[in-house]
Amino acid sequence: MKYSNLQEKHAREAQAKARVKTARFWLTRLKPALLVSIAAAAGAVLWYAMRLSQGAIRPLLAGGPEWLALVANAGIEEALRLGLALAAAVAIKRLGLEPGAAGLAVVSACALAALENAGYLARFPTFDSYWRLGYALPIHAGAAALYAIATASDGKKGRRIKTIVISLAAAWTWHAAFNIVAALAPFPALPLVGTALNLMALTALVAALAIRYGYWSIYAAR
């Protein structure tokens, strides 16, 4: 770039520096909102991927028992959710983000659950749909929290893989069990019992997530 004089050159360089600083400042300020938006968008994509996958395997399970389809659908959801958690873990490491950003997986789960709830509401437009907030939503959010804990970088690769596999099995079993009971063996107290159990599990997992990413240094010390 040609400048008419040295004074102008210095002025322009100073302005460019200030602009970069301003951009960095705003990027830092907007980073949380940006990350939350990305997480919510990822949840919407995950929901669509789940629907596509479940639709793809439906013909294969058409002749099988009802419980098998429920178990398979829960498995697809959990596998895709774990995939997102692993992708998030890699992205957090590569981008040098705060490890606690893994908690954004729960934001994705909430976005997914919101879309799923809207789908149910469209199909069954009753106030009973609100029970899903206590029964179904904590299953998604709890599983996301569990995967966020399991995928935390730990040094030992073998142990980490084992933790991830156990987490997947636990989340899949829990999810499939609640789906089967709701679809095939419902009982009057099910919404209340299911809500209580799921909220307890979710609270424990959220607390564990906070401890794992915010307080772990103390546990690690002693």
Added chain:
Amino acid sequence: MTKAGARRMVHRLILADVAKRLGNRFVAWAATAFAAWSLALLVAVTLAESSFGPSAFIFHALVMAVLGSLPAFLAAPVKASSGSQALRRADREAAAEAWLDYTGGPAERLLERRACEALSIATITGLGRPRPTRTARILVASLFALGFVSFAIAQIVSVYSGYGVSLTYPDKEIPDFVAQRDATSAEENAVIMAPGIDPEKLSDEQRDAPGARRYGDSGSAEDEALMEPDFVAPGDTGIGAAKSDSGDDSIQDTTAPSAGRSAQARSPGSGAIGGENAENGDEGSGDSTGEACAPGWEGSGLAIESSPFVDYRARFERQLTEATGKETQLGDRPSAELVSAAITEFYASFDARVAVGVTMEPGLTRAMELWRRAFSSGASK
């Protein structure tokens, strides 16, 4: 205090700090959800009558999404330094932190003793509370204020709009009425009756009441003649004029019954007002002045012209007959309650929601049947 005891105390301190942090986040979620719900209510109530208003589905989907964001609030990322901050709040002398960071050596015992003392004091005096930033506090307070203001305005608008107090999507009550219209019932009930009227018990006079003639039926020539409005201008040559001018009894004898009938059996567009006038003997006075007394007409003499103030009931009956092809019969002197009930019932179909048969998956159908049995309520309503 032993080493294990100190460790337990540190863990308890951390759990208390986590609980308080989650509590703060719960309050933030409550403020957000309350503000969003109140704003949604306000928008729904304000725009309920307009085409821009949100549908019930959008309203409930939004409310569910906002309520369902609780886990996202609770699990929002925490800083890795949260634990250290909690310790520093509880132990200003950093005795516990020094013990935790010490990798082992001759000062182990000493540091452990000091840490135990500091933690014991912290347990008695309180562990401190993770305070949200000033901005966060102001934001939460603003959300609560916004929620309260929106909620108050929404309720005022709702009450003024006739929805009463609205805590959910504003919807006017739909009468508990199921409209069943099929070929069989149409044949069985050729006449749509007002609620509580038995067609078999109607007298002939009531059967001839306004609206009794089948719509589109030409009827007798006498009826057609009687469809003329019963007004005659002074000096005109007509039945009424002949009545008033000549005073011929024979003509009066022949016209009187038919005139009396005309008030009752005019076109479906005629109402009860004319009938009452005829029965009360007002017809003669109406004819003598040339004043129009038929509904839908006003003025006198040559200035008679159609009036926009037609009899509402006559119009209602005519439109219903046009729409349904059935006769309407409210009786010759229906009470206001009867007419009101009939109108409510006849127009209830405007609010009817038609459930179109959808092909459902067998699994879903089975699940719905099981839910219906388990919860004893219309799960698929």
